[in-house]
Amino acid sequence: MTLTIPGFDHVRLPGADGVELAAAVGGHGSPVVLLHGFPQTHLMWRHVAERLAGEHTVICPDLRGYGASDKPVSTGPEVYSKRTMAADVVALAAALGHERFALVGHDRGALVAFRAGLDHPEVLSHLGILDVVPTLDMWNVLHGVPAAVGYHLFLMAQPPGLPETMIANSADAFFGSFLDAWARDPAAMPEPVRSTYLRASAEAVPSIVADYRASAGIDVTHDQADQDAGSQLAMPVTVVQQDWGARLGYDAATVWRAWAPDLDHRLTGAGHFMAEEAPDEITEAIRDLLLR
Template sequence: MKIEGFAYRRVQVADGVALNAAVGGSGSPIVLLHGFPQTHLMWRHVAADLAADHTVICPDLRGYGDSDKPEDASGEAYAKRTMAADIVALARELGHERFAVAGHDRGAHVAVRAGLDHPDAVTHLASLDILPTLDSWDVMRGTAGVVGFHLFLMAQPPGLPEQMISASADAFFGHFLDQWASDPDAIPADVRAAYLKASREAVPSIVADYRASAGVDIEHDRADRDAGRRLGMPVTVLQQDWGTALGFDAAALWRAWADDLDHRTVTCGHFMAEEGPAEVAGALRDLLDR
């Protein structure tokens, strides 16, 4: 499946790694990064809206969709630092030295790392429904960890997680599509089938992405926090109100990382770009105007 009206490019971003990317519109560039268990298709409504006056770039992250899926022998192939470098290289190959970036879920972790590592390239940053990596692990304690059971499963050493998930891939990935959406009609059957097929074919790389967030990504975030590095560009965070249920102040956690923060609580489910595309597009336009 493709985003209607967008051209598709396959762009080399690193040795042995090319990303599949949908590109549409004209004007100042914004890169939209998808979440789990999805592909770039999750942005189809928002991308069409923004393309009226922006150049919109929607890649499949490395390890997902139709992008390359390198093996992870070193444990670094799916570090968010590596994945963020992919996005900067992608934008440059498409002619953009500076760009805005918005990420949902896994893509938001990549977007935040891009903002920390490449502040001269990232002009504006939006994060949809995550906490920064360090804070995510800090709040997933006790029974709160139940909602994030997949984080702990995929953090295990290589072998068991891949075997368990591959044995029942559609049930595993489908569980999140079902449980995290407040509007099941927002992901129609053909899009759901595309997500399940893409995830089923990418189990090792998806697990490697999550495993990195329990290891090398924490090291990178901790080093930045200890050094006092922050996101200096305008930042918008859209989030469900799950902080109340788990007993933390999400806005306060984000303020520790972002100097210029607009934190908004949304009423739709986790898949907000599909459940509330007009609200998301409006928030991104507000961000780009800052």
């Protein structure tokens, strides 16, 4: 059974470089694009999307390499760079007739959203970020024993071959371990949803690894260049995250404020999968963002 967001149309639209993205589109009003995280698909937005659709056109794509979107073979670092994935999102929105839109991302999708905000400031009206810090800062704060929580980042940063083989040989156990460890309310992902995520991830191991490998290479290069140039996010930004700063020994709000002068930083008691665990809270945060 294929799970969908009720009341939404499901379409395929052009991204960058000839890649096609699958997306759920619904509602009416000013456009909001919602980007999913790992190891999920656009389905993670089902509750929030339905709540927002009464006042907004809501667009929920699968990122390139994930879900039902195209999974191009990684022939170089740019194929899964966040710069390329951000270009996908801008192209997809334009194909729907939206030259300017709000963008909210979770986890991997949040890193794509961050890059879109830096590369396409004229396109994004508002930017929402769920449970990450920028890639450059992420590597800077991961140190010591507490960094073990991010072991997968180091695994998938290794040269092509071994990570893909190891993960493919135990895909359900690997991807399922994050669904188990990162959720504070496992009931938020009932079995049909969990199975959808596991199946989609198992079918996308090479592209998922390529996405993560880019974050240990070219994405850092891009972030460093922007930091060196003093680039900042020009639009209103809302960040909602767990208190990772307390766990890893840094001030997350300070990290974000260096990039986002117009910042609303919020901590949540929900787990990592907050759009599913606390959809009312996340919907409220997005609505508040869109009023700024």
